[in-house]
Amino acid sequence: MVSPRDDKLTTKIEDLRNSLGEKTSRKLELDKCNRLVKRLNILSSECEKCYQDFIDLEKHITELADKTDQLTKTDFKQHSQKLESISSHLLKEHKLVSKDYYLSIYMSLGLSIGLIFGLLFDNLSLGLPIGLGIGVAIGAGLDADVKKKGKII
Ligand SMILES: [Zn+2]
Numbered sequence: 575m576v577s578p579r580d581d582k583l584t585t586k587i588e589d590l591r592n593s594l595g596e597k598t599s600r601k602l603e604l605d606k607c608n609r610l611v612k613r614l615n616i617l618s619s620e621c622e623k624c625y626q627d628f629i630d631l632e633k634h635i636t637e638l639a640d641k642t643d644q645l646t647k648t649d650f651k652q653h654s655q656k657l658e659s660i661s662s663h664l665l666k667e668h669k670l671v672s673k674d675y676y677l678s679i680y681m682s683l684g685l686s687i688g689l690i691f692g693l694l695f696d697n698l699s700l701g702l703p704i705g706l707g708i709g710v711a712i713g714a715g716l717d718a719d720v721k722k723k724g725k726i727i
Contacts, residue, residue: 580615583632584608586639593642602653607635609727610660617668624668627660661727670727671720677713684709 587608591599611631618625634656638649664670688705692698720726 579628580611583611583615583628583635586632586635587611590635590639590642593639594645598645601650602638603657606657606661606727607631610657610664613664613668613670613727614660617664621667623663627663631656631660664727670725671717672727674713674717676716676720677710680709680713680716681706682709684712 587604590602591604594602611628614624614628614631618628634653638645638653641649661672665672684705684707685702686705687709688702689698690701691705692701695701717726
């Protein structure tokens with residue numbers, strides 16, 4: 575179920591992607607941008623901040639689209655700050671998680687534990703991969719779970 579408002583902005587982002595090319599689009603994280611738009615649109619009926627963020631993002635995308643051939647470093651910086659601030663609101667207030675969030679946490683946790691045990695038993699070549707393996711298994715499991723619940727940004 576996509577509302578026209580959401581649809582319009584998604585189209586705008588796709589237009590932007592077409593005129594900027596793949597490389598710049600990736601730099602601007604337009605995929606993430608699209609996902610944020612969908613989230614904000616769904617949440618704006620119940621959250622004032624999301625509502626404001628949506629309008630803000632809409633204005634921002636329109637501005638970018640107006641000057642695609644003359645984007646400056648400042649534009650890129652502003653853009654990533656905007657995405658960052660929207661993401662952090664979604665993470666904090668709406669209990670969403672970013673993609674591979676648990677995987678990255680448990681991978682480094684697994685590595686640290688593997689390191690400790692590796693040092694303890696004087697066998698790093700065994701400790702590290704076991705720690706990493708367990709970390710990946712737990713992290714990937716949790717990620718799959720939040721994905722199933724539709725909690726990934
Ligand atoms: Zn919100």
